[in-house]
Amino acid sequence: MTTIIGLVAAFCTTISFLPQAIKTIQTKDTSGISLSMYSLFTFGTILWFTYGIMSNSVPVYLANGITLILALIILIYKVRYK
């Protein structure tokens, strides 16, 4: 039961960046998005990904690998269209 909650949690927080990335790509409206947030968040996700690889945790590196790609897209748009 605990593992299922953890997996659903990982799925939700990972996939939640998809609508944000789609919205940002479509509208290029990044005025309300914080550059500090996405810089720090992307850096943190790289560390999570590394932690997942080093501790051999498939859910951790898989979820953070996907999140990293999405957060990076949002960050690139923020830098390009600010």
Add this chain to the structure above:
Amino acid sequence: MTTIIGLVAAFCTTISFLPQAIKTIQTKDTSGISLSMYSLFTFGTILWFTYGIMSNSVPVYLANGITLILALIILIYKVRYK
């Protein structure tokens, strides 16, 4: 070493929501923020928090407890000022 990377990762991804929350409170500019993202993300964070409590993992419930408060603030502003 692996644990340190995990802790720094948790710190970065948690604290990254602070500049976003501050920006959103100050500017009330939520046009570029995705409602779907923050709804799904907040729900996911509640599950992470529950998972942390159930699996007795202090870093997981502590980090996600803080993230939950920050994500909830952003979500409330998004709903109020859209």
